Amino acid sequence: MVDAHRTFVIVGGGLAGAKAAETLRAEGFSGRVILIGDERDHPYERPPLSKGYLAGTDERDSVFIHERAWYASADIELHLGQPAVQIDRTDRCVRLGDGTRVHYDTLLLATGAEPRRLDVPGTSLAGVHHLRRLAHADRLRGVLAARGRENGHLVIAGAGWIGLEVAAAARAYGAEVTVVEPETTPLHQVLGPELGAFFTDLHQERGVRFHFGARLTKITGHAGMVQSVLTDDGDEHPAHDVLAAIGAAPRTGLAESAGIALADGRGSGVAVDSALRTSDPRIFAAGDVAAVQHALLGTRLRVEHWANALHTGPAAARAMLGQEVAYDRVPYFFSDQYDVGFEYSGWAPPGSYDEVLIRGDLNKREFLACWLRDNRVLAGLNCNIWDVTETVRELIRTGTVVDPRALADPQVPLDRLLG
Structure with missing residues (x-):
């Protein structure tokens, strides 16, 4: 039986939020647990969006963390399809987009990150894509299958993990792929230049074309559809579709407007201590949005990967319950390409x-x-x-x-x- 005298609210319907809710119940919390997500889909995992689901080898239902009925069985209240737009720290309420006010005793921010946008002319054309949400993957999966049948061209801006995984999926469908990357190698900012040739060869052997040392400056179109892309070194590449894979920015707006401290530096996330606690002792943060004072590495670190969400969500939940927490897991991620x-x-x-x-x-x-x-x-x-x-x-x-x-x-x- 739920004890209505204590309410824990989780803002964010991704892996970190869902695992935090699961952990609260597993650790015996008997109060209300309210999970707020701005998507209509119940919580799902993001890796399949650029891997198995996008490639067509996994079914759509495989991405969900729990079946929808599980939340009711665990007495977890879902508020889906409504963004949280304001935190009132004085009255301890979260206001939703429709005006609903949700009271909290303790709050977890698991708002994640959002894809960075291309700041060039032509981004409003049909055929310009981002990949962060399930709806994005639904659309892109259909596009890749169609382009493979039509010998269509996909241009990817960015040779990071998402860009390379989508390139691999697109080539499996048979689409033509060009990757435009300002650095001299793929994954340059993540792995350094030492393994760049390895990833370049891996993809070039499968027919991917790279254009290194260049940035997109314009997307041209005809009849409202993408036609080509231009780069800052004067080249032009044919394109039927363009994917912006230039990284993600933490969704810190809700925290910032509430006066919660952010980490130093652009795009650095919500500052939390090793117990995932923000500058407000009643508010915690986990997942992509959290810049954690890492107990092992001795530095503040924000990690945008599945394992980080998988583990910081439960760690924050335990800290919310008053348990001793010092987050010190070694960062980890995985990738599949071909x-x-x-x-x-x-x-x-x-x-x-x-x-x-x-x-x-x-x-x-x-x-x-x-x-x-x-x-x-x-x-x-x-x-x-x-x-x-x-x-x-x-x-x-x-x-x-x-x-x-x-x-x-x-x-x-x-x-x-x-x-």
């Missing part, structure tokens, strides 16, 4: 490491890449090798000094490096 799968653990932005060491065979696409500083592993990317992730995480967590020659030798068991 017949190649990747798992990345750690955090090693360009400039933070001394070298990238390869264990295995790049040409066979079976390897582990490790980013090192002072012979300590900062991050690891395993490609088509599936038994190393836990050991890599432990090397990162412990800060173990490793012998680079042993680390590079596949004959040396990886766990032996832990000592």
Whole structure:
């Protein structure tokens, strides 16, 4: 039986919000749990939107975290299709777009992120896409299938994880693909330049064309439809559709208008401590919007990946219940492109490491890449090798000094490096 005297409200209907709600019940919270989402679909996972569902190998229902009936069975109240537009911290209420006011005793912000928009002429043409929501994936999946049948052209702005995964899906349908990227390699800001040639070759072998060192400056059209794109170095590429895959920005507007502290820097998210608590002790944040004071890495970090939402949501829920929480999980994400799968653990932005060491065979696409500083592993990317992730995480967590020659030798068991 629900105790109406305590109400926990979660704003955000994604993975972090749904897992927080699930955890509150699993930990024995008997008060009201209200989950507010601005989409009409009940909470779902986002990785399939650029992977299995987009590629046509997974069904639409597979993306949902729980069946819709589960929320009623767990006494979780869903408010879907209505955005939260204001937080009244004095009266402890969230106001929805239709004017409804929802009282909270404790509030979790899991508002996620939104795709960055191309700031060029022509973005209002039919055929310009973003990929963040299930509705986006529904539309893009149909477009890719049609373009594959018609030998149509897709131009992707951005060679990050989303851009590359969509490129792989589009080529599987048979569509022509050109990727325009201002850096000199794919994933430059994530992995640095050292593995750029690997990802370039992987996609070029499947027929993807890259245009590096350039940005889109204009999308041209005819009869309201995309016709081509122009770049700042004077090139023109034919296009029937354009995908903007230039990153995402945390949805901090609700927090900012309520006077909740944000992290320093543009697009840095809502500042939270290691217990996911904001500057207001009654308000927490989790998932893509949260810039966490990371207990292991000793820095404030905002991570836009599935595993972060999966784990920060429950961590915030436990903190909301008064449990001791110090969020210290090693960052992790995964990607699938063609017949190649990747798992990345750690955090090693360009400039933070001394070298990238390869264990295995790049040409066979079976390897582990490790980013090192002072012979300590900062991050690891395993490609088509599936038994190393836990050991890599432990090397990162412990800060173990490793012998680079042993680390590079596949004959040396990886766990032996832990000592």
